[in-house]
Amino acid sequence: MxxxxxxxxxxxxxxxxxxxxxxxxxxxxxxxxxxxxxxxxxxxxxxxxxxxxxxxxxxxxxxxxxxxxxxxxxxxxxxxxxxxxxxxxxxxxxxxxxxxxxxxxxxxxxxxxxGAFFVWRPGESDRPVQLIAGGSGVVPLYAMAAAHGAADDAARFRLLYSARTPADVFFADELTALAGPAFGLDLVYTREAPDGWPDAVGRLTRETLAARTIPAAERPRVYVCGSTGFVEAVARWLQELGHAAADIHTERFGGL
Ligand SMILES: Cc1cc2nc3c(=O)[nH]c(=O)nc-3n(C[C@H](O)[C@H](O)[C@H](O)COP(=O)(O)OP(=O)(O)OC[C@H]3O[C@@H](n4cnc5c(N)ncnc54)[C@H](O)[C@@H]3O)c2cc1C
CATH class of the missing domain: 2.40.30.10 (Translation factors)
Structure with a gap:
């Protein structure tokens, strides 16, 4: 490519x-x-x-x-x-x-x-891309998902997004419109979920991360963004799950 x-x-x-x-x-x-x-x-x-x-x-x-x-x-x-x-x-x-x-x-x-390191460029690689966001950390990841959709790029994308409640989802309409075979959207709610939501409400865990992300065996390029504590926990779990440190790109927004 x-x-x-x-x-x-x-x-x-x-x-x-x-x-x-x-x-x-x-x-x-x-x-x-x-x-x-x-x-x-x-x-x-x-x-x-x-x-x-x-x-x-x-x-x-x-x-x-x-x-x-x-x-x-x-x-x-x-x-x-x-x-x-x-x-x-x-x-x-x-x-x-x-x-x-x-x-x-x-x-x-x-x-x-x-920021030259935390960017996604269309056509750069066919490897799948896993995006992982906490709260407002979804902003640069939404930009990547939208660019991927606009470029009709071959790489498979998946976003795991941890938000407080359904009302706290940034770019909710745009992300829903992007979701499809080339872009998987997984939401985790930390405080309140929609009626009938099948999953437990609470902070993202290592188990949910493992179940809702592209496995390390598929060698995804991973982009993680959110508060400092969120990013550090997710980056640690990803390495424990077998992802190479070089495949994990992180952006810390500050805070704990
Ligand atoms: C590369 C980068 C990109 C960013 N992009 C965005 C973005 O798209 N949208 C967005 O809303 N923010 C983003 N941020 C965070 C933003 O830069 C500010 O830190 C945030 O808006 C708080 O600024 P403030 O002046 O209101 O708070 P401050 O007066 O700086 O801080 C008030 C208190 O909040 C704590 N704090 C600071 N930042 C955070 C945080 N992110 N989470 C929790 N507590 C915090 C501080 O330690 C302090 O105790 C980004 C940060 C970085 C480094």
């Missing part, structure tokens, strides 16, 4: 204008940003977002890019737009502002695209 690869966009500072804000979950918002100078980004990349207060105080945080425009795919959303999805941490400095206060027309500064 011939890799489809464009030269990687160079990170730079960009001015972004908010064009749409949407409630993503009870605690999270989706921001659609118009970034005329945006060079495009590979699925899984992130940006550093910088806010500047009227007194000059600045704060910056990293956010994964939910959209991607890899070579060989149809640009969705249109080139020059970047989509972020931000979960509010109740005592956080930046996320409550982004989720509650930001309005269409506001301007934000972005540095990116960043």
């Amino acid at each position: 011939t890799p489809v690869r464009a030269s990687r966009p160079r990170p730079a500072w960009h001015v972004a204008t908010v064009v749409e804000t949407r409630r993503e979950t009870p605690t999270a918002a989706r921001l659609v940003l118009d970034v005329p100078t945006w060079p495009g980004s590979e699925a899984g990349s992130h940006v550093d977002l910088r806010l500047t207060a009227p007194d000059g105080y600045q704060a910056s945080r990293s956010y994964s890019i939910a959209s991607s425009t890899p070579a060989g795919t149809t640009a969705e959303p249109p080139a020059g737009q970047v989509v972020l999805a931000i979960d509010e941490l109740p005592d956080g400095e930046v996320s409550p502002f982004l989720v509650r206060e930001v309005r269409p027309g506001d301007q934000l500064e972005l540095h990116g695209p960043l």
Whole structure:
């Protein structure tokens, strides 16, 4: 298979204008940003977002890019737009502002695209891909799943997604629409499941991970994203289940 690869966009500072804000979950918002100078980004990349207060105080945080425009795919959303999805941490400095206060027309500064290791490129390999997300950690993995769907790539994809409740599932409609023979979607609920849900409600366990992911014998490339504690537990279990460390790509969002 011939890799489809464009030269990687160079990170730079960009001015972004908010064009749409949407409630993503009870605690999270989706921001659609118009970034005329945006060079495009590979699925899984992130940006550093910088806010500047009227007194000059600045704060910056990293956010994964939910959209991607890899070579060989149809640009969705249109080139020059970047989509972020931000979960509010109740005592956080930046996320409550982004989720509650930001309005269409506001301007934000972005540095990116960043992250060359935690990306998925269409056409790079026929090996299956296992995505494993905890909470908002699904954002870069959704970008990969959407890029995979748009590229009609031959690799088989599967996502295991741990969310608090059905209402807390990010990109629920989009993920449901992607699900099919080429993209398996497995949900685990930690607090509350839909009526009649067959599985136990609770934190992801090693047993569920083993049962709901592509086995190590099939040598999947694995991408894990979520809070630091989630990622470390999952990466440890994956190695115990026989996955090679080199096949496990991780992105830690912080926290415990
Ligand atoms: C590469 C990368 C990509 C990221 N992408 C996203 C994304 O797409 N969507 C998103 O919502 N967040 C994402 N994050 C997390 C984000 O950068 C911030 O850490 C988060 O929004 C909290 O910022 P804050 O200023 O509100 O909280 P802060 O004021 O920085 O922290 C408040 C408290 O929360 C703790 N904390 C910080 N981060 C987390 C966390 N992730 N989980 C639990 N506790 C935490 C801190 O230790 C502190 O005690 C990403 C982080 C990284 C490194």
